[in-house]
Amino acid sequence: MNKLHHYTTTLTWTGNQGTGTSNYKAFQRSHTIETTGKPIIHGSSDPSFRGDPAKYNPEELLLSSLSACHMLWYLHLCAVNGVQVTQYTDQATGTMEESSEGGGKFTLVRLNPKVIVSEKSMIDKALELHDQANKKCFIANSVNFSVTHHPSCEVKQQADHPNP
Template sequence: MSKQHHYTTGLRWTGNQGTGTSNYKDFQRSHSIKVSGKPEIQGSSDPSFRGDKTKYNPEELFLSSLSSCHMLWYLHLCAVNEVRVVDYTDQATATMEENTDGGGKFIEVILHPKVIVEEQGMIEKAMALHKEANEKCFIANSVNFKVIHRPSCKVSNSVD
């Protein structure tokens, strides 16, 4: 039997300059995202769409969701498969394609997880677990494009 989980976030537009949306150029795209009991996130649109470059945009948050979901599943799978990860980083990239009408969609996400494990004998299993993590990731299973993985793995005392 499947189990459902429910999520609630609050969003508030904070970019009213006094005249609301009277003109496309007369309002800021600033907003705040709030989840009960957690720090507020300051957001805006991408600077390409008149947003504030110092604030997170939805596209960055979306990419971060894919990256962190993969990492969390991966670390779980490593733990249950006795692969001892001592460090994990990712520099995820994404490509969004804008249509002539201004709409668009993401067409590609590439995760670049760099994993450091305790022992040489763990590398093969550590690399293989990325596939299973992708298959289990809630966010990756919810998108309509392939999430590509280009992982690397080394032992904690090895030199680059």
């Protein structure tokens, strides 16, 4: 039997400047996202859609969710497979295509994880585990566009110690 998980967030529009949505330019796209016991995320639309560039937009949050989900699965798989990761960064990129009708969709997300491992013998397994992480990621399995990964892996550099 499959186990169900339930999540709740509260989104609140904070962009009413006094006249609500009386016209397209009369309101801000600002909003907050919150859930019990966690800091509030301040969001807006992308600046291309009259949003505040200082706030996260939904497209960035989707991209970040995919990147984080992949990383969390990857670190789990490394831990249970004897791969000691000491550093992980990902410069994820995404492409969204806007239609002539004003809608749009993501067509591709590319994850670019850069992993540092403790020993050279771990590099092959470290690279291989990205495929498994991609297959297990809850978020990647929930979207209808391609999520690819292009990892790199290096060995942790030891600090040089002068000989006594």
